[in-house]
């Protein structure tokens with residue numbers, strides 16, 4: 001199964017692109033949804049957050065106060081690191097099981113839509129990596145409008161992540177979402193073709209799966225020879 005990484009910066013347009021994949025029938029694992037799931041009421045994730053950050057980050061009904069927690073972590077790098085450390089194991093294991101479920105269903109290509117792919121060092125899970133890039137002015141404007149926040153708060157959120165230009169340099173595929181949705185859709189069509197075309201034998205042999213398969217054959221072969229002797 002091919003796990004395609006879809007990442008970028010905050011409000012760069014990942015959800016916009018992942019919705020295009022969904023509409024084309026390619027399944028998507030959305031890390032933001034997983035991250036919400038692991039802090040639902042009654043989960044170990046929520047308990048850890050409440051112990052570390054106090055009841056101040058809980059609503060009266062016991063659910064997480066997302067805007068309060070956001071205010072804290074987007075303006076304090078130490079608190080952000082703490083939250084990431086607490087939730088990373090829950091998020092990565094849930095993502096792993098979501099991927100296993102899709103693999104069992106027989107999916108050949110899936111999209112992992114994850115804003116913190118590089119920050120969480122999960123880039124090794126995915127190949128190829130698509131970065132949804134956007135120019136800094138458009139990113140700031142779209143973030144301020146979408147979240148209804150000030151320029152200062154928007155800059156804090158943007159600066160909480162590795163720079164988008166750094167991510168762009170690491171990408172196998174870049175989608176520039178600075179223009180219109182139509183422009184993005186045109187780029188998407190080419191990307192869709194590229195990620196859904198099966199690998200040639202040569203490409204497969206050099207891929208992680210190919211190397212793993214060869215190692216598995218060597219292992220089974222050696223075991224059989226050992227048994228026969």
Ligand SMILES: CC(C)(COP(=O)(O)OP(=O)(O)OC[C@H]1O[C@@H](n2cnc3c(N)ncnc32)[C@H](O)[C@@H]1O)[C@@H](O)C(=O)NCCC(=O)NCCS
Nearest residue numbers: 009010031032035066067069070073084087115116160161
């Ligand atoms: C801080 C929280 C409560 C804010 O919730 P809110 O509903 O306002 O935002 P939402 O979850 O939709 O996230 C919006 C965007 O913020 C950015 N973001 C979220 N968490 C982080 C983080 N720890 N560091 C940097 N950017 C982040 C992402 O680009 C994300 O797409 C929430 O984002 C959270 O629990 N974050 C920690 C979990 C996490 O790392 N999520 C990212 C998925 S890998």
Ligand SMILES: Nc1ncnc2c1ncn2[C@@H]1O[C@H](COP(=O)(O)OP(=O)(O)OP(=O)(O)O)[C@@H](O)[C@H]1O
Nearest residue numbers: 009010011012013014015016115142146179180181
């Ligand atoms: N090409 C575009 N033209 C105009 N607006 C756009 C375009 N692409 C996305 N938007 C808008 O910009 C905002 C951010 O887009 P989107 O939610 O897809 O980003 P995201 O990268 O998924 O954000 P997050 O990191 O917060 O999950 C949304 O309000 C969306 O409607």
